[in-house]
């Protein structure tokens with residue numbers, strides 16, 4: 675007993691007095707409040723403004739930024755703080771960004787019990803040729819596993835999703851929409867980027883609810899090591915919730931596809947939502963751009 679107290683006393687003197695704060699501090703250094711949200715908007719505008727003024731961007735950085743559309747929302751109020759996105763109200767294909775909506779609609783009809791699935795890659799219709807192996811809902815969101823969502827939507831119809839989609843301000847899938855459209859593959863279920871961003875804010879507000887809990891956990895894991903891993907890498911710490919998507923390009927000049935990212939930060943109590951579309955690149959690359967933009971915001 676004496677030895678234990680002696681060790682405790684020694685440790686108390688050896689450890690710096692502020693260690694508990696260091697150990698238990700939130701990983702995020704972002705101060706909550708409207709000042710941060712306003713300065714985030716100013717920093718992004720400052721980043722894009724010099725390039726927007728020249729119609730023929732010459733620098734490499736401006737050429738890259740010219741491929742980027744973005745919306746920055748106040749996560750508390752849904753207010754658009756900054757945007758560079760022509761017609762953000764117009765519905766376009768958003769790829770796998772619909773997966774969380776589909777997953778929640780499935781849960782509502784199945785007592786929030788989600789199946790486990792073996793993704794066999796190309797053989798089971800996944801974008802990752804070698805497959806994701808054993809997948810449950812959280813990992814399916816983390817890796818945006820098409821095989822899992824093909825399985826989940828095999829028996830679903832538009833009517834299963836319509837009430838939830840509409841309650842979140844989204845469009846219902848067309849009545850004849852195929853199961854793969856409900857899984858976020860193809861162009862048949864289109865949504866306005868602005869409304870999709872707002873729907874994610876509502877999802878994150880419901881993060882303690884069944885189904886949503888696993889989805890939000892999957893978004894945290896996506897930023898750490900899934901399809902959104904470039905976001906945390908650019909930030910230098912695990913501090914975001916991310917969902918990625920790739921969809922056919924809908925604007926000029928045409929490219930095969932555009933990468934989409936929705937990122938909320940900080941992960942524990944989001945202050946801002948950044949939605950990015952990068953022209954002609956896969957979503958994992960768009961995640962890198964979103965991560966760089968978020969890093970600029972917190973710098």
Ligand SMILES: [Zn+2]
Pocket residue numbers: 793794795800801802805806807818819820821822
């Ligand atoms: Zn897969």
